[in-house]
Amino acid sequence: MSDKINLKIDNIAVSIHGGATILEAAKKINVRIPTLCHHEDLCVAGNCRVCVVEQVGSDRLIPACAMPVAEGMEIQTNSMKVRNARKQIVELLVSEHRADCTRCYKNGKCELQELSSEYIVGEGGFIDLIAYKGFTIDNFSPSIIKDDSKCIRCQRCVRTCDQLQSIGALTVAHKGEHMKVSSFFDKPMFEVVCTNCGQCVNRCPTGALTEKTYLDEVWSALNSDTKHTVVQTAPAVRIALGEALGMPPGEIVTGKMVSALRRLGFSSVLDTDFTADLTIIEEGNELLQRLKKVVKEKDDSVKLPMTTSCSPGWVKFIEHAFPEYLPNVSTAKSPQQMFGALAKTFYAKKMKIDPQDMVSISIMPCTAKKYEADRPEMRSSGFKDVDYVLTTRELALMIKQAGIDFASLPDDEYDSLMGESSGAAVIFGATGGVMEAALRTAYEVVTGREVPFEGLNITPVRGMENIRETSIKIENVLPEWDFLEGVELKTCVAHGLTNAKHVMEAVRDGKAEYHFIEIMACPGGCLGGGGQPIPTSPAIRQKRSEAIYREDELKPIRKSHENPEVVHLYEEFLKEPLGKVSHKLLHTHYTERNRY
Amino acid sequence: MNKNLQRLDLIFKNEYDTDIILKKTFAKKNDEVINDLISSGLKGRGGAGFPTGLKWKLAAEAQVDEKFVICNADEGEPGTFKDREILSSVPHKVLSGMAVCAKIIGAQKGYIYLRSEYTFLKPQLLKVIEEFHQLLDTLKLNFRVEIFMGSGAYICGEESALFESMEGKRGEPRNKPPFPTDFGYKGKPTVINNVETLAHTYSIFKYGPDKFKDLGIQDSRGSKVFSVSGDTPIPGIYELEFGMSLQKFVDDFGDGDSKAVQVGGASGFCVPRKRFGKTVIGYQGKLRGTSLPTGGSMMIFNSSRSMYNVLHNYLDFFVEESCGQCTPCRVGTQQLLIGIQAVKKGEQPSAYLDKLLDLAEAMRVTAKCGLGQSVANSFSSIVENFREEMIY
Numbered sequence: 008m009s010d011k012i013n014l015k016i017d018n019i020a021v022s023i024h025g026g027a028t029i030l031e032a033a034k035k036i037n038v039r040i041p042t043l044c045h046h047e048d049l050c051v052a053g054n055c056r057v058c059v060v061e062q063v064g065s066d067r068l069i070p071a072c073a074m075p076v077a078e079g080m081e082i083q084t085n086s087m088k089v090r091n092a093r094k095q096i097v098e099l100l101v102s103e104h105r106a107d108c109t110r111c112y113k114n115g116k117c118e119l120q121e122l123s124s125e126y127i128v129g130e131g132g133f134i135d136l137i138a139y140k141g142f143t144i145d146n147f148s149p150s151i152i153k154d155d156s157k158c159i160r161c162q163r164c165v166r167t168c169d170q171l172q173s174i175g176a177l178t179v180a181h182k183g184e185h186m187k188v189s190s191f192f193d194k195p196m197f198e199v200v201c202t203n204c205g206q207c208v209n210r211c212p213t214g215a216l217t218e219k220t221y222l223d224e225v226w227s228a229l230n231s232d233t234k235h236t237v238v239q240t241a242p243a244v245r246i247a248l249g250e251a252l253g254m255p256p257g258e259i260v261t262g263k264m265v266s267a268l269r270r271l272g273f274s275s276v277l278d279t280d281f282t283a284d285l286t287i288i289e290e291g292n293e294l295l296q297r298l299k300k301v302v303k304e305k306d307d308s309v310k311l312p313m314t315t316s317c318s319p320g321w322v323k324f325i326e327h328a329f330p331e332y333l334p335n336v337s338t339a340k341s342p343q344q345m346f347g348a349l350a351k352t353f354y355a356k357k358m359k360i361d362p363q364d365m366v367s368i369s370i371m372p373c374t375a376k377k378y379e380a381d382r383p384e385m386r387s388s389g390f391k392d393v394d395y396v397l398t399t400r401e402l403a404l405m406i407k408q409a410g411i412d413f414a415s416l417p418d419d420e421y422d423s424l425m426g427e428s429s430g431a432a433v434i435f436g437a438t439g440g441v442m443e444a445a446l447r448t449a450y451e452v453v454t455g456r457e458v459p460f461e462g463l464n465i466t467p468v469r470g471m472e473n474i475r476e477t478s479i480k481i482e483n484v485l486p487e488w489d490f491l492e493g494v495e496l497k498t499c500v501a502h503g504l505t506n507a508k509h510v511m512e513a514v515r516d517g518k519a520e521y522h523f524i525e526i527m528a529c530p531g532g533c534l535g536g537g538g539q540p541i542p543t544s545p546a547i548r549q550k551r552s553e554a555i556y557r558e559d560e561l562k563p564i565r566k567s568h569e570n571p572e573v574v575h576l577y578e579e580f581l582k583e584p585l586g587k588v589s590h591k592l593l594h595t596h597y598t599e600r601n602r603y
Numbered sequence: 604m605n606k607n608l609q610r611l612d613l614i615f616k617n618e619y620d621t622d623i624i625l626k627k628t629f630a631k632k633n634d635e636v637i638n639d640l641i642s643s644g645l646k647g648r649g650g651a652g653f654p655t656g657l658k659w660k661l662a663a664e665a666q667v668d669e670k671f672v673i674c675n676a677d678e679g680e681p682g683t684f685k686d687r688e689i690l691s692s693v694p695h696k697v698l699s700g701m702a703v704c705a706k707i708i709g710a711q712k713g714y715i716y717l718r719s720e721y722t723f724l725k726p727q728l729l730k731v732i733e734e735f736h737q738l739l740d741t742l743k744l745n746f747r748v749e750i751f752m753g754s755g756a757y758i759c760g761e762e763s764a765l766f767e768s769m770e771g772k773r774g775e776p777r778n779k780p781p782f783p784t785d786f787g788y789k790g791k792p793t794v795i796n797n798v799e800t801l802a803h804t805y806s807i808f809k810y811g812p813d814k815f816k817d818l819g820i821q822d823s824r825g826s827k828v829f830s831v832s833g834d835t836p837i838p839g840i841y842e843l844e845f846g847m848s849l850q851k852f853v854d855d856f857g858d859g860d861s862k863a864v865q866v867g868g869a870s871g872f873c874v875p876r877k878r879f880g881k882t883v884i885g886y887q888g889k890l891r892g893t894s895l896p897t898g899g900s901m902m903i904f905n906s907s908r909s910m911y912n913v914l915h916n917y918l919d920f921f922v923e924e925s926c927g928q929c930t931p932c933r934v935g936t937q938q939l940l941i942g943i944q945a946v947k948k949g950e951q952p953s954a955y956l957d958k959l960l961d962l963a964e965a966m967r968v969t970a971k972c973g974l975g976q977s978v979a980n981s982f983s984s985i986v987e988n989f990r991e992e993m994i995y
Contacts, residue, residue: 051778053778053929053971054928054929054930054971055929056929056931056969056971057930059968059969066968068969070778070971073778074778074780075780088968091961092965092968095931095962095965096930096931096965096969099931099934099935099938100930102934103933103937131958133934133958134938134945136934136937136938136941139941159930160927160928160930160933162928179773179927181927182756182758182924182925182927183922183923183924183925183926183927183933183936184922184923184925184927184933184936184937186926186927186928186933
């Protein structure tokens with residue numbers, strides 16, 4: 008397959024490796040062929056037919072995305088036959104799509120809209136099928152809205168849910184005119200195995216799958232005289248927000264984002280990174296406690312390996328798919344929910360705000376966080392700990408609505424008490440980041456020395472490999488951890504739920520022995536989250552990842568346990584990791600859920 | 604050029620000589636059998652007309668251990684019912700074809716993908732298969748045939764959708780290439796033949812390629828089993844020599860008032876009376892334009908029939924039976940149907956039919972599989988020939 012194949016596209020000679028598609032060959036010579044069902048992260052479908060091209064000498068047109076190149080092929084991408092067919096296909100798609108563009112959340116960001124403008128689908132189109140059939144909108148989920156009337160059946164979501172995520176909440180049902188993307192027995196997304204990860208939303212070319220937005224609620228809180236609005240921003244937002252505001256991928260916009268949040272009128276601008284550091288203390292200590300109970304005290308009621316719990320998509324996935332492993336999930340809440348619980352207790356008390364008047368808002372790269380905030384367990388402050396969750400995209404929209412010229416904003420800094428963070432917290436946004444942050448702290452707790460990696464960069468856990476296993480030998484421990492002397496700490500990092508499933512199956516089948524597993528539901532970790540700017544691709548996620556590790560390097564503090572505000576929080580409020588207050592505010596439990 | 608109408612009795616003649624024919628064929632070299640098939644000119648009788656010998660050759664050349672032979676008995680084309688008869692009367696011929704194919708390509712496993720509506724054939728078929736397995740044991744061929752029941756979707760007769768269906772997935776056609784001889788059932792090289800094609804191979808093994816080739820014309824050789832229905836006094840199943848003119852067919856089978864013949868079922872072409880004499884039944888090729896292929900369905904309509912209703916009926920079928928995967932087929936079929944309704948009701952001008960004809964042509968060149976590609980056949984031939992019936 009390594010031999011070069013020579014062909015001509017629009018009379019331009021191109022040479023490419025065997026097995027490549029016509030689409031790839033065209034890209035190489037900068038010939039753009041429109042696509043809809045095609046997505047870089049997904050397998051070839053070849054079902055929208057928008058990418059059809061003409062092979063000279065062949066009667067039928069061929070799909071550029073699915074057709075492999077062949078020696079001597081002559082391809083025309085812009086012949087009369089191609090233009091005519093392509094226009095009709097776009098017209099057909101528009102006829103089964105509720106083209107309610109001016110009222111659509113995806114207006115201006117819709118791939119079908121772009122194509123129909125390019126091919127001038129005017130008045131002479133086909134009969135509107137939506138008017139014939141009627142439609143329903145599923146808006147029961149706190150995270151995702153599914154509007155079948157805007158679906159063009161490209162099945163990107165189905166392939167995402169099945170291949171990338173191994174969830175299978177979205178699937179194709181019925182045939183012919185009744186064919187649709189559906190769920191188990193056509194139940195609402197809220198009632199099926201959907202993990203709310205939002206990867207489908209990231210890949211939907213139209214407005215058929217969108218996040219549920221809470222912009223109105225947040226604006227009205229901001230405009231209220233009696234409410235104190237507290238906002239927290241997740242690690243992965245600061246390296247992606249710029250993309251939604253016209254900047255190239257990989258820009259770090261932390262300072263501008265803080266400025267923008269102040270301009271929008273948030274009373275306290277704080278950082279989820281602060282509670283990411285806190286998570287490391289709690290979760291790291293939990294891991295050490297579990298190791299102690301298993302290794303030293305031989306207590307088999309305590310389970311290993313321990314898995315992370317900060318990705319709400321992962322948590323819901325394991326509740327559905329591997330409920331027998333719920334005791335293995337760290338009881339530590341996610342940074343978002345730790346923040347929420349502390350905002351309405353510790354922060355409110357310090358700032359002398361009645362928690363009843365506080366509105367807690369989080370900016371997340373994630374749609375599953377909306378669901379997480381709605382969980383009944385997440386009310387340990389006595390109120391709903393996090394009132395509203397906005398995605399990176401929604402924040403970008405607020406900034407636009409407010410008329411703020413984001414690019415020209417000066418850098419600003421977070422408020423104190425819950426605004427300081429370490430580099431270890433920033434890397435929570437990338438796959439492997441929680442593992443690295445936890446190791447930086449746990450290793451030091453046990454040995455009194457820094458992790459033996461140059462510049463604290465634990466490179467073996469980094470990268471975009473699907474599943475990354477590492478082991479670190481623990482030697483010369485402090486006396487109280489003597490039972491860990493010589494132990495090889497085995498860790499595993501996986502991102503994307505298909506990889507998570509493989510890891511859990513290996514654990515179940517006894518094929519893998521780990522102590523600690525980090526799992527992020529989304530490809531690349533939070534930086535590739537379901538609430539991040541659209542589009543997404545391996546190249547874009549790589550840029551975001553590089554930005555995150557750059558931000559880590561720039562931080563004066565690199566280890567969670569050295570965050571002075573976290574140290575202060577323990578001294579003044581929590582007293583000790585896994586203590587009584589922590590238990591009440593910072594830890595949670597999980598629920599077994601249905602398998603469909 | 605065409606042949607006189609000649610009725611034949613090759614397929615349904617039951618000669619109880621399976622063991623002799625198989626022994627004789629197994630004794631030949633694989634290449635020899637393939638060359639016989641190629642020189643006989645036998646083409647797939649399911650409708651698409653791919654040369655059978657070449658298909659077997661390609662599968663034989665694939666260097667893979669596991670291969671499959673599948674008999675496509677998902678006979679779903681409206682107006683076609685000949686495979687049912689072949690499987691009831693001469694199943695051993697079909698099984699023999701599968702066994703020879705298995706020996707040549709090196710398959711140990713075969714399946715008959717049986718249309719769900721033909722469940723009643725299963726007990727009898729199982730008995731025949733059991734006996735056939737015993738025969739194969741005496742001939743020392745390690746090959747076993749199983750029946751796989753379809754679930755009722757028309758699209759599963761499309762070979763790659765059939766594989767998906769057998770694999771337990773949604774019956775949706777795959778992208779091609781790769782073709783079944785490289786990547787078929789379970790991703791393994793697979794020969795998939797229509798019931799009738801396999802039965803014809805038996806005649807070729809028995810009588811030799813020349814006798815088969817003597818029948819028919821040009822690129823349409825041998826005989827063909829036709830399912831004759833509609834306005835005919837003698838509906839039924841007939842084996843006829845390939846290459847007769849449609850006029851001669853209508854003279855024999857029509858009721859004296861034939862207005863049109865739908866050749867090849869809902870996915871075939873409608874030929875109006877004035878073109879009967881110019882139309883030959885056979886594969887497209889050198890005779891392109893006047894030659895019509897068919898999986899065997901011949902529906903005759905007399906002057907009491909509304910061609911609008913006929914087309915409406917076909918489109919209803921396609922709107923229901925499209926898998927829904929690709930845009931031109933899923934949405935195109937719906938637009939064609941509501942389009943002719945709108946013209947009939949006067950909601951769209953008659954010129955809208957021209958837009959629909961353009962659409963049908965776009966579907967033909969862009970749809971993913973044969974289903975969507977062939978909707979244009981019946982649509983365009985009916986609308987072009989009976990335009991006034993669409994409007995008034």
